[in-house]
Amino acid sequence: EAGVAQSPRYKIIEKRQSVAFWCNPISGHATLYWYQQILGQGPKLLIQFQNNGVVDDSQLPKDRFSAERLKGVDSTLKIQPAKLEDSAVYLCASSLDVGTKGEQYFGPGTRLTVT
């Protein structure tokens, strides 16, 4: 079974530029999550989708971050414009179950460096 796929793996941009990340979850997983992991810290949830609807986006900085999950499968996360403090690894995860009773499977992440 294929795991969670993410691209690109690495991205370097200058502040105020835009960037987009892509995620393809495990087939059949209805729930998709985007996390931000700053060096030395645990992952922080940015947004959670159930199929193509948003379940929780309370920690998403909506003035600069946006995410969508069209057709309830792939998802994209966009940052526009980027700030230095956005440098982090962006992890996508998926799970079968709604809520937190189901194990989450993480992708390899996209390491973003903002200069």
Place this chain on the structure above:
Amino acid sequence: GQNIDQPTEMTATEGAIVQINCTYQTSGFNGLFWYQQHAGEAPTFLSYNVLDGLEEKGRFSSFLSRSKGYSYLLLKELQMKDSASYLCAVGAGTALIFGKGTTLSVSS
């Protein structure tokens, strides 16, 4: 508020036993998860506790006391490949709240 505490770093030697503690205060509780994360890689699931007590899975065991807001991950017969960050996460509502992780270094 939400707060999850675990030690920042721990060291141990091959073959030894190590216990990584986690204390939490969260609004809502759906279970306690442990994930392993090797440097530069994605977190991988280790264990899930929703009831008090000990869950054993091979060399790894996890314990939960809901009344004390406390969990630990026990690693036995340590191997070099166990060097990694161990993340404690609490299920609250529909989200997982992660601690900062404990970096475990295993030496020979």
